[in-house]
Amino acid sequence: MYGTLLALHSLTRWLVLSTLLFAIFGAYRGWLLQKPYLKFDNIVRHTIATVAHIQLILGIWLYCISPVVAYFLHHFGTAVHERAIRFFGMEHITMMLIGITLITIGSARSKRQLNDQQKFKTMAIWFTVALVVILSSIPWSFSPLISRPNFRPF
Template structure:
């Protein structure tokens, strides 16, 4: 179960990133070019937030069954000094929760704005900040600090 969920979580991150990048593109395009906020834009906003929340569920589930996190929680004094264990036990979950919260707030605020420009601007700002937070906390394969494969097999 753990390995399957780990592979699924790894796969869904690409959907999160793709939808977030597309939503940001649509937001800046609409904001800067003063485009109307269409049903497609509304759908992109909703899909981006939904995919992020699905990833959150997988991530939390993974967090509670992970042997790395289990070790971190039961050996905190020692584990907090180990970069890889601390990353997954504390840093990754904190930053990703922050990213999801930013996406959720941005989506909710944009939904409630009355003008198209305000909707696009709100999405652009909140989603861009969320993207930066998320990108900083993904264990990229090229990272010198913490490295995991870009794709995991099922």
């Protein structure tokens, strides 16, 4: 179960990143080109929030059953000094919670804006900050700090 959930969480990251980039592109396009906020834009806003929350559920579930996290929690004094263990036990989950919170706030605030340009501007700013936070905390295969495969097999 752990391996399947880990692969699913890893795969879903690409869905989060692609929908977030699509939403950001659309938000900047609408904001800077003074486009009307269409039903499609609202669907995109809602979709990224939904995909991010699905990833959050998978991540929390994974956090609860992870042997790495279990080691971190049971041996905190020594584990906090081990980069890879600390990353998954504390840093990754904290930054991802912040990123998903930013997406949620941006989505909710955008929905409540009165004019189209404010809706796009709110989405653009909040989602961009969320993207930066998320990108900084993914264990990329090329990262010198903590490295994991970009695609995990099931």
